[in-house]
Amino acid sequence: MKYSDRKPYTDLNDKIEDVLMRVNKPATYMGGELHSVDRDPEKSELNFGFCFPDTYEIGMSYLGLQIIYHVLNEQHGVYCQRLFAPADDMEQIMRAESIPLFTIEKKQPAAEMDVLGFTLQYELSFTNILNMLDLAGIPLLSSERGEEWPVIAAGGNCSFNPEPLADIIDYFMIGDGEDVLAETTAVIKECKAAGVSKRELLERLSAIDGVYVPSFYEPQYDDEGRMTGHKKLFEGAPDKVVKRIVMDLDNVSYPLEPVVPFVDVVHDRSVIELFRGCTRGCRFCQAGIICRPVRERSRSVVVDLAKRQLENTGYDEMSLLSLSTSDYSEIEPLVTELMSACAAREAGLSLPSLRLDSFSFKVLQEIQEYRKTGLTFAPEAGTQRLRNIINKSITDEHINMAAERVIKLGYNNIKLYFMIGLPGETDEDLDGIVEIARRIVSIARENGANMGRFNVTASVSNFVPKAQTPFQWVAQDTPEEFNRKHEYLMERFRKVKCANLQYHGTDTSFLEAVFARGDRRVCKSLVRAFRLGCRFDGWSEHFDYGKWLRAFADTGIVPEFYTQRVRGRDEYLPWDIIDCGVTKKYMLLEYDRAMKEAVTLDCRQGCTGCGIKRFVECPVYEQSENYKTGAAMRNDAAQSAPKDCVQTQEA
Numbered sequence: 001m002k003y004s005d006r007k008p009y010t011d012l013n014d015k016i017e018d019v020l021m022r023v024n025k026p027a028t029y030m031g032g033e034l035h036s037v038d039r040d041p042e043k044s045e046l047n048f049g050f051c052f053p054d055t056y057e058i059g060m061s062y063l064g065l066q067i068i069y070h071v072l073n074e075q076h077g078v079y080c081q082r083l084f085a086p087a088d089d090m091e092q093i094m095r096a097e098s099i100p101l102f103t104i105e106k107k108q109p110a111a112e113m114d115v116l117g118f119t120l121q122y123e124l125s126f127t128n129i130l131n132m133l134d135l136a137g138i139p140l141l142s143s144e145r146g147e148e149w150p151v152i153a154a155g156g157n158c159s160f161n162p163e164p165l166a167d168i169i170d171y172f173m174i175g176d177g178e179d180v181l182a183e184t185t186a187v188i189k190e191c192k193a194a195g196v197s198k199r200e201l202l203e204r205l206s207a208i209d210g211v212y213v214p215s216f217y218e219p220q221y222d223d224e225g226r227m228t229g230h231k232k233l234f235e236g237a238p239d240k241v242v243k244r245i246v247m248d249l250d251n252v253s254y255p256l257e258p259v260v261p262f263v264d265v266v267h268d269r270s271v272i273e274l275f276r277g278c279t280r281g282c283r284f285c286q287a288g289i290i291c292r293p294v295r296e297r298s299r300s301v302v303v304d305l306a307k308r309q310l311e312n313t314g315y316d317e318m319s320l321l322s323l324s325t326s327d328y329s330e331i332e333p334l335v336t337e338l339m340s341a342c343a344a345r346e347a348g349l350s351l352p353s354l355r356l357d358s359f360s361f362k363v364l365q366e367i368q369e370y371r372k373t374g375l376t377f378a379p380e381a382g383t384q385r386l387r388n389i390i391n392k393s394i395t396d397e398h399i400n401m402a403a404e405r406v407i408k409l410g411y412n413n414i415k416l417y418f419m420i421g422l423p424g425e426t427d428e429d430l431d432g433i434v435e436i437a438r439r440i441v442s443i444a445r446e447n448g449a450n451m452g453r454f455n456v457t458a459s460v461s462n463f464v465p466k467a468q469t470p471f472q473w474v475a476q477d478t479p480e481e482f483n484r485k486h487e488y489l490m491e492r493f494r495k496v497k498c499a500n501l502q503y504h505g506t507d508t509s510f511l512e513a514v515f516a517r518g519d520r521r522v523c524k525s526l527v528r529a530f531r532l533g534c535r536f537d538g539w540s541e542h543f544d545y546g547k548w549l550r551a552f553a554d555t556g557i558v559p560e561f562y563t564q565r566v567r568g569r570d571e572y573l574p575w576d577i578i579d580c581g582v583t584k585k586y587m588l589l590e591y592d593r594a595m596k597e598a599v600t601l602d603c604r605q606g607c608t609g610c611g612i613k614r615f616v617e618c619p620v621y622e623q624s625e626n627y628k629t630g631a632a633m634r635n636d637a638a639q640s641a642p643k644d645c646v647q648t649q650e651a
């Protein structure tokens with residue numbers, strides 16, 4: 001049988017109905033939700049299984065799933081169904097009763113799909129990908145999958161370093177998904193109809209911009225084990241894969257009728273994407289680099305989408321999505337319009353990542369009428385010096401001012417996000433975290449807050465250097481150093497009343513760092529860890545560090561090679577096969593500036609030459625009156641940071 005042969009539809013409904021009463025949350029496997037798509041798979045030209053490598057509740061909170069589901073089901077002859085990682089109880093029953101992984105729409109076995117496409121949102125979900133393939137009865141490695149198996153695709157943020165999954169995935173789609181999904185599915189339909197081999201299909205796919213077929217390249221290494229290049233095995237494959245960018249968000253398809261889950265999911269609300277990209281230039285942030293340039297949806301389109309989504313779903317809450325909501329050029333009139341649209345339907349409006357300027361406070365005041373939640377700020381580092389290194393333009397004055405204002409509005413819970421282990425960090429920076437919390441408590445006391453109820457939480461995560469960022473060359477702190485810093489902070493937080501500390505496990509951050517900057521060799525450790533029983537590694541109740549250490553030892557991988565090693569400035573990096581739009585030269589320049597504690601201003605105030613203009617017209621560049629000032633906008637003085645740049649988020 002060939003992948004292109006039509007497979008008869010096997011309906012597993014009867015088998016699955018039998019087991020649903022024996023598992024927690026049966027509704028997460030049932031499908032049939034409002035706006036889910038019900039078609040006959042036997043009549044579609046291409047059956048696409050969209051796989052989310054985590055549970056239904058997490059997957060259904062992800063806007064990208066709704067967009068892809070919608071875009072694919074709009075394509076002529078394509079039927080997209082959803083698949084999620086089953087929870088433990090369901091998996092056990094499925095394995096015991098030989099029920100293969102199935103789509104929730106038609107209860108069709110995953111192996112009957114023509115394509116299975118995984119979204120890669122976080123590295124700790126990688127073992128779930130293997131588990132889903134295994135539950136489907138599909139061989140894990142692409143080299144072991146013959147013509148009869150579905151083609152396995154992947155996209156999403158983690159595909160900007162695709163190498164750790166290169167032995168598993170047949171093709172990656174890099175960048176915005178809408179156009180490349182339409183183009184790849186069109187080619188697969190053609191190839192299926194023509195009955196060409198899987199090899200030829202992959203050759204044709206590799207000719208599409210933004211598609212990376214890893215089996216067409218062989219990684220090269222030097223004697224020290226450092227990668228030196230990708231040797232092409234198929235002459236027609238591109239030298240570099242440039243990410244796809246959708247420029248016109250107004251005319252790109254958007255789910256007006258998103259699937260509405262029957263059960264509570266993590267974010268149970270209507271969501272409108274405001275814009276893509278960010279110009280702020282935080283040096284640790286991968287999304288800020290890989291999502292450039294900034295592209296906005298126009299205000300009238302956002303309002304129209306919001307009204308129609310609320311009407312079509314019946315949600316009582318609406319949220320806006322972007323990397324930094326306040327940076328939207330027409331945020332004030334937009335929020336005013338949306339607030340009245342939401343009020344007309346008695347829905348609440350949630351505004352993540354607001355900048356605390358006077359307008360935002362006015363908005364917060366009005367939003368309070370709907371619901372009063374806690375607020376979150378993200379200073380990320382405890383001192384100005386370290387904030388300059390990471391290019392986070394917030395000063396202590398901004399934090400104090402923002403805290404005072406929200407306390408006066410009556411907010412009793414303030415959450416602060418920090419990272420530790422950042423390049424150049426010292427214990428003084430840790431003291432700075434404690435000091436910020438202490439200061440906010442004093443401000444609360446001075447402003448008459450109810451101190452019996454007031455609370456500041458410092459949530460501290462461990463810095464993981466990511467591929468495609470100015471910090472892609474740096475070493476991560478060792479787990480021992482992270483543990484010491486946690487204890488250091490804990491000891492000091494105990495002495496601050498009304499404040500508490502939350503921190504993340506060091507072992508998961510270590511693992512995340514291995515896969516965030518891993519090369520193709522770590523794939524064998526991933527497979528071994530899965531065979532040893534690892535899955536849901538992002539969930540503390542499932543994570544088993546001992547099994548991971550064994551997997552690395554069994555496969556001859558020294559994980560510290562990936563976490564603790566400082567990469568050379570001229571070193572070829574495993575993800576250099578991918579061009580994310582921003583040049584490596586720019587990232588290196590930003591890295592050097594970080595080491596000099598120099599701030600680079602938001603490029604809305606003047607282009608800093610990131611390189612994205614090599615591929616598209618950058619709307620920010622075009623609109624900036626100051627664009628000619630170029631590198632002059634790099635400014636070494638922290639006090640030059642805009643005065644209203646504290647970010648908030650409703651908790």
Ligand code: SF4
Pocket residue numbers: 279292293294603604606607608609610611612613618619620621
């Ligand atoms: S091209 Fe210039 S203005 Fe556009 S994102 Fe890059 S640095 Fe900013």
